Each structure stands twice: as C-alpha cells, then as structure tokens.
Amino acid sequence: MDILVSSLFAGLLIGMVLAMVALGLTIIFGVMEIVNFAHGEFLMVGMYTGLLTAQATGMEPLLTLPVAAAAGFLLGIICYFGFVKFVIRGPMVAQLLGTFGLMIFLRNLALLFFGAEDRAIHQGILVGKSFNIGMGVIAPATKLAAAALSVIAFWAVWLVINRTKIGKALTATSLNPQGARYMGISTERMNALAWGIGGGTVTIAGALLVNFWSVNPFIGLLFTMIAFAIVALGGFGSVSGAFFAGLAVGVITEIPGIWDFLTYIFNFGWMADVPMTSLKYMWVYLAYFVIMIVRPRGLFGWKR
C-alpha cells in the first residue's frame, strides 16, 4: 500500500511542475494555432539559465526564477519576431518543420556551448533534505518547493489571463482573431505576447525542474512530448485544463511504481519480468494517442 500512495504522491508532485511546463504550449496554441516543437528546448534554456545563474552567483537555486522568466520571455519574443512571424503565413507543413528546425538549432547551440554531459545542482538549502509525511511517503524538499512554486506561478498566470485587461485581449484573440482586431486589439502584439508568456512560463518550470532533474542538451524532446500529451488531455488552448491534465500525466509517469504495487498484490511471475522502468514514458505517448482518438477536444477543450 505504501508504494501505491508514495507513487501517486510523487506523480502529483511532478504533475504540478509538468502542468507549468505545458502551460506555455497551450497558450501559444490557443492564440495562434501553431504547434511549437521547440517547447522542450525552451525548457532546457530555462534549466541551463537557472543552473548557471545559481552556480555563477552562488545564490539559492529557487531564487533564480525571475532571471529564468526574463530570459524565457525575451527568447519567446525574439523567436516570434525573428522567425515565427514569417512561418505562420505558410502552409502547415512549413510551420511544423519550421519549429522543428528551431528545436534542432537551439539543442545543438546548447551542445556547442555546454557540452553533452549531464549537469545538476548540488547547492542550496533544500538539497538533500526531505520530509516524512507518513504512510511511507518521503518527499524531497526540492520537489515539494518546486511543486508549490509551480502552483503559485500557474495561479498567477491564470489570474493575469482571466482578470486583467491584457489577458482578456489575449483570450479575445484566441477566440476570434478577426473580431478582436475590429475591437482594436493588435493580433501581432497578442501573438508576440503569447510567445513571451509561453517562453517565460516554461523557463520558470525549467528553473524549478533543474533542482531535482539533471540537464543535458537532449532533454527537450521528452518534455515536448509530455507537454503535448498534457495539452491534448486538457484540451488545446485550455489553461485550466492544462493544470488538471498535468496532474493526470504526472501520475501516468509514475505507472512503474503502480505496476510494482500490482505485482506485489497479484503476485504473478510475468508481471515482475516486464521492464516497466524503461517503458516509463511510453505510457505518456500512448496516452496522447488514445486521448486524440477517443476525445480530440480534450477534457476542457473548446477548440477543434
């Protein structure tokens, strides 16, 4: 029983961070219907920003969030005006492959500058500490802090989108770009803002993630696919959907632990032979596929 509870708990914790990862993707898709393959690479940029800032200045890694957010916001804006703006006029193939080119570009730029090795943070007051919550659940302090800060940041973005004037303009553009333009909302500015917010939120998630996840230049694709699965489950373009879908996908990534529990309960020999840990992320891809087939709108989606 302990293993089940602690798997579910770990899944929910990581799910809160993953929701933050997917938030930017769903905002960008909602506003301009473009799929950003470089999303995971933005995350990688956030992870490296957090790591290098913390190592260079020696400050607490969790306090690097503003630096990472600023870097991500700038990166998003630069990508929009330097590249995406020209691609959205073209056919869909060009959009897909174009952002894929951006992904290869950023990934190998990181490889050139930082090298291929894994890097991790070994400093900070939270590293190495953990809490025993009971029922066999031991939560590392870094994960708890990252999850809590993710939820706060997610809530802040939600407030900006739903309660401020500029957020309403953003929503208006995603609902009906032409109508929004008649109301005097510049589509171009809103698109740029969506890319800025998208980049900023995902780099925040990266700076949180790097506290307990080592970073290398190739880490992006995995998180891109996870973010796609979350966005598909939550509904393309839905912000609140992304949060609950993030929790669900977080639990899906903990399927190996749940499998261990089932093996223990049913005690079939073949169940122990399945190399579940290596198949950890296959379930995420499979979940994406099944969601798209069964319910393409997602749980909270309004866009199709």
Place this chain on the structure above:
Amino acid sequence: MEALSSALDFSDFPRLDMIIAGVLGGLLVIFPATPHSAFAMATMIQFLMFSLYGMGWNTIGGYGGQVDLGKAQYVGIGAFTTAVLMVRWDVPFWVSMPIGVCFAVIWSFIIGYPLFRLKGHYFAIATIATSLVLKDIFEVWDFVGAACGIEISPIKYNPPDFLHLIFKEDIYYYYVILGFFFLGILYVNWFRKSRLGFQLRSIKDNEEVAKSLGINVHWAKIKTYAIATSFVSVVGSFHACYIKNIEPEDTMSLDISILIALMAMLGGAGSLWGPIIGAGVLIPLKSYLKEWLGARAGLIGIDLIVYGAIIMLVSAVEPRGIWGIVEKVRRRKRN
C-alpha cells in the same frame, strides 16, 4: 501492361526536364566508374536511400497533404524484420524484405485506421507518438536485441552474396539501391496518374468536396499510407543489410522521420522530382558539413546548427521548396 506504359510515360513534363533528368540518371549509373572517395560513395548511397524514403513520404504527405512525422517506425520494422530473420534463421534478403513489407503494412493499417480520423496538427503529433511508442517497445524487447540492437555478422557469408545482400565493396550496394531508385520513380510516376493519385489530390485540395464526389476519403488515405509505408520498409530492409548493425535509436528516432519529411518539403512536396532534389541537396550538405565542421574543426553540433538554420530559412522563405521556385519562374516566363 497499361500500368507499365503509364509508368514509362513522362511526356507531361517539358522536354528540358526530361533531358536534364536523363543526363543526371546516366551520371548516377556511371558514377562508380569515375574516381571517387569512399566517403562520396557512402554519401551517394545515403542520397539514394533518402530519396526513396522521400518518394514514399511524398505519396501521402505531398500528393495527399497529410503531414506524417512517424515514418521512422517503418524504417525500424523493415530493418529489424530483415536483420532478425537473417541472424536467427538465415533467411535471404529477397524473402525477408517482402515479409517486412507485410508487417509494416499490417501495422500501418492498425494505426492508420484510427489515425486518419485526425487532421492537421493533431494527425502529425499522433504519428510522432505512435513512432515513439514503437521505438520504446523495441528498446526493451529482448527478441530484437533490446536497446543494443542486432548485428548481422558478415563472417558467416561469402561475399559477394547476392541472396543475402552481403558485400564487401559498397559498389554492389550502390547498384542494388539504384535499381530500387529507378523502380521507385516509375512507381510514383504511375501512382500520380492513377485513380488513387487523383483522388488523393482532390482530398488535399478540399476534403469535403472530395467526399461529396463519392470518394471514400478515409479508405483512400489508408491505402496511400500503406503504399508510403512499403516504400520506407523496403529501404529499411536494405538499410539493415548495408549498415549491418542496427539499433532502435538510430533507425527509429524522430530525427529520421523529420529528415524524411523535410527532404520532400525542401525539394517540393507533391511533385515527382521534389524528394529527389531535396535529398540531393540535403544529404551531401549534411554529411559534408558534419565532416568539415564537426569532425575536422572539432565543433560538436555545429553541422546541426547550420542544418536547423536551413530548415528554419526554407520554411520561412519558400515553403513550397525548390520545385516551387522552378514552377514560379516558369509561370512568370509564360505570361
């Protein structure tokens, strides 16, 4: 017979194109007789393989407009079928290749049926997801060698072995794949003028209208997907015999899928020559960039930075590819 004459009939192209194509085809045939480095030979074989992949992708992605980013899974199915059959039961290439095609087509029906209910972005990402699922399964499946992959040991055979396609010199491989290459061109030339080809183009233009004209849209897409799949699977089988050491990571990774789609797009999707032009530009560029910038200058990854920048540039400036530019120039000249 009628199909054959249709496949051999290139008369709807301008005469200039046919002369250029003929000269280039002749150059391809005599290429091994000219002095060349081993590296150039390997690059040429890569070029021919990727043009065939691109031609396969072009049937569904170019003529049909369905952006498929999961072709690498069929490279994997073809390659692993041939390799496993050859290592375990000593089955010749010419037997294992059709078996691989069968497996690939069956798999394409299984996933194609639900996949083609999706459109646009949703379809593209779902193809990636299926490809990654299959790759993950192959990486833990002991029967096909798990993550280490499987190795065809050439010692058992007596090269040149035309049955098992085990050769010492690359020149044999070159002519085998060149044969497939010409067959592929003829097939696509027939395909684009066939009933299915016209149905597909009408689906690309407007799916609702195509449906109202009585075309079974779903079934036409699935059939074409199977055709594209068999192309890729055949070359995958060849890849296994040529490389001899295959792993899920380098036969089934997303990069391969993207490269396949990219070549067709760079050359011009939806045209007969597009994928070949794309492969002819991209493959030498990629391997020589890697050789000069990556290996010699010691800058890891710089070849791929340039490559990524090229992708971004093409998609931003001319998404219809090189063939699109040619047609634009021609249209302007005519007016």
